[in-house]
Amino acid sequence: xxVSILTLCYLIGSVTFIIGLxxxxxxxxxxxxxxxxxxxxxxxxxGTIFLYEEDGKKLGNYxxxxxxxxxxxxxxxxxxxKVKMTAMPxxxxxxxxxxxxxxxxxxxxxxxxxxxxxxxxxxxxxxxFIPAGHYLTIIAGAIIGSVSFAGSMIAWGKLSGKIKDRSxxxxxxxxxxxxxxxxxxxxxxxxxxxxxxxxxFYATVxxxxxxxxxxxxPIGGADMPVVISLLNxxxxxxxxxxxxxxxxxxxxxxxxxxxxxGTLLTIMMCKAMNRSLKNVLIGSxxxxxxxxxxxxx
Amino acid sequence: xxxxxxxxxxxxxxxxxxxLMIFVGIEVIGHVPSVLHTPLMSGANAIHGxxxxxxxxxxxxxxxxxxxALVLGFLAVVVGTLNVVGGFVVTDRMLEMxxxxxxxxxxxxx
Numbered sequence: 001x002x003v004s005i006l007t008l009c010y011l012i013g014s015v016t017f018i019i020g021l022x023x024x025x026x027x028x029x030x031x032x033x034x035x036x037x038x039x040x041x042x043x044x045x046x047g048t049i050f051l052y053e054e055d056g057k058k059l060g061n062y063x064x065x066x067x068x069x070x071x072x073x074x075x076x077x078x079x080x081x082k083v084k085m086t087a088m089p090x091x092x093x094x095x096x097x098x099x100x101x102x103x104x105x106x107x108x109x110x111x112x113x114x115x116x117x118x119x120x121x122x123x124x125x126x127x128x129f130i131p132a133g134h135y136l137t138i139i140a141g142a143i144i145g146s147v148s149f150a151g152s153m154i155a156w157g158k159l160s161g162k163i164k165d166r167s168x169x170x171x172x173x174x175x176x177x178x179x180x181x182x183x184x185x186x187x188x189x190x191x192x193x194x195x196x197x198x199x200x201f202y203a204t205v206x207x208x209x210x211x212x213x214x215x216x217x218p219i220g221g222a223d224m225p226v227v228i229s230l231l232n233x234x235x236x237x238x239x240x241x242x243x244x245x246x247x248x249x250x251x252x253x254x255x256x257x258x259x260x261x262g263t264l265l266t267i268m269m270c271k272a273m274n275r276s277l278k279n280v281l282i283g284s285x286x287x288x289x290x291x292x293x294x295x296x297x
Numbered sequence: 298x299x300x301x302x303x304x305x306x307x308x309x310x311x312x313x314x315x316x317l318m319i320f321v322g323i324e325v326i327g328h329v330p331s332v333l334h335t336p337l338m339s340g341a342n343a344i345h346g347x348x349x350x351x352x353x354x355x356x357x358x359x360x361x362x363x364x365x366a367l368v369l370g371f372l373a374v375v376v377g378t379l380n381v382v383g384g385f386v387v388t389d390r391m392l393e394m395x396x397x398x399x400x401x402x403x404x405x406x407x
Binding site for chain 2: 013017018020021022024025026027030031033034035037038041044045048049052054058059060061062064065067068069071072073075076077079080081083085088089091092094095096098099101102103105106108109110112113116131132133134225228229232233235236238239240242243244245246247248249250251252253254255256257258259260261262264265268269272
């Protein structure tokens with residue numbers, strides 16, 4: 001019974017996200033669309049806290065959950081209310097980075113769980129225990145989330161004037177190399193001794209963070225909104241990985257919806273500025289990373 | 298290879314959702330006027346905050362004696378909430394500016 005109510009909550013959440021996004025693209029209904037999506041989100045979150053169960057077991061650690069929500073809620077509301085109108089885009093970037101960090105942290109906990117379960121089995125590969133698809137969703141969430149987090153933080157720093165544009169000759173090559181290293185580390189983690197898999201996992205996350213920094217650093221400050229929009233769609237994909245991980249439809253629909261809409265929005269923003277996406281990202285290996293994100297799904 | 302195919306077969310429902318949602322996402326914002334680009338980005342940003350549900354599940358399932366999982370999960374809940382709450386509030390404040398104003402002014406995107 002309770003699980004069916006939760007399913008209903010998730011269904012309401014998914015539908016309000018779609019309708020909310022639709023209303024957001026029309027000036028007359030935009031504000032109500034935002035409120036509608038917020039309402040759907042609230043229903044989905046409350047439903048998860050009280051009704052979620054796995055193998056007949058309810059969630060625990062309520063003090064931690066409520067404490068986290070309280071702290072995040074208060075800081076989020078205050079900082080969003082206080083920020084000046086002109087500083088809005090950098091605030092969006094900041095919150096986007098938080099979402100990416102959340103996705104990466106979820107993956108880290110899930111990986112830690114796997115590692116704790118199998119670490120005593122020596123001289124065996126991770127691939128012996130974990131199906132490739134399951135590992136792919138975990139590592140994709142970790143990589144995309146980390147790139148999005150690091151990139152958004154740099155974008156935030158640039159918009160608020162704390163970080164200057166920096167580029168050096170051969171940056172394309174360096175970026176590409178770092179991206180390849182990330183992918184290589186991800187593969188090695190899977191095909192490596194379980195006992196030290198966690199080190200490789202953290203190396204993958206670290207390299208992904210570095211890639212996120214290198215990816216945004218050379219892009220000009222005026223192009224930041226486009227980059228934020230792109231990172232926004234990355235975070236959407238990372239959230240969808242979480243949906244795969246927990247077989248959770250609302251995370252999947254919300255994430256993919258934002259991933260697709262965000263990508264289109266990025267292209268439209270470029271067009272509005274009379275530039276091509278390639279042009280904006282020329283300082284880094286933009287095309288390569290977006291196809292990687294699409295492929296990693 | 299075989300395990301990937303197996304995984305696709307196992308998750309075919311989810312994969313169908315992914316493909317349909319890609320089309321819905323593209324369709325839904327297809328005709329957005331350029332004044333709304335930044336608010337729409339911000340609204341989409343708030344919606345992907347749905348990742349907080351994953352954070353809540355991770356936190357709720359964590360073993361009370363596993364401090365790594367507890368701390369990481371707690372951080373995930375905090376940053377996830379920041380994303381959701383901050384995202385919706387910022388979007389609302391942006392859209393507040395549109396009230397009673399013409400369509401043309403205030404692009405707000407730089």
